């Protein structure tokens with residue numbers, strides 16, 4: 787897929803909730819998504835992101851224990867941060883913001899590569915901790931299945947239901 791502008795890509799992307807489980811993600815595409823993850827901006831450039839790649843049969847079974855939202859994807863990421871290396875303000879750990887930017891980078895890079903994804907908050911962080919043996923300082927923020935969309939996969943009908951610009955401006 788080739789885009790002439792960011793806005794074109796951003797408008798076309800939608801959350802894919804039906805993947806083709808028989809079509810693996812090529813290693814070079816996985817590498818490109820990880821590069822997008824690596825170069826994401828983070829508060830004070832602390833780069834606290836820690837990402838678990840789940841793609842073997844055993845890892846995908848672990849993914850299904852953690853979330854009901856793999857949607858048949860042959861690849862999933864658990865995007866976490868290391869809380870021992872984040873910027874903190876009263877009531878706020880920038881690790882959550884950092885991981886949100888990281889996940890957005892990964893999601894948009896995937897789309898440019900012809901791959902779908904779906905950002906999922908619906909995962910069990912405690913389960914992730916026990917299943918993957920994550921230490922206390924590693925905090926999961928997002929679960930992101932990635933893969934080729936199954937034939938017929940379509941955006942949710944509300945995908946293009948946007949609030950009016952005036953409603954979004956203060």
Ligand SMILES: Cc1cc2nc3c(=O)[nH]c(=O)nc-3n(C[C@H](O)[C@H](O)[C@H](O)COP(=O)(O)O)c2cc1C
Pocket residue numbers: 799800801802803855904905906907908909941942944945
């Ligand atoms: C922070 C966040 C959490 C989300 N959690 C889920 C989820 O748990 N399960 C799911 O199927 N989609 C989830 N989504 C996808 C949203 O429902 C989707 O992005 C939104 O409806 C807009 O649709 P679009 O992505 O197709 O434009 C999440 C998206 C975001 C940004």
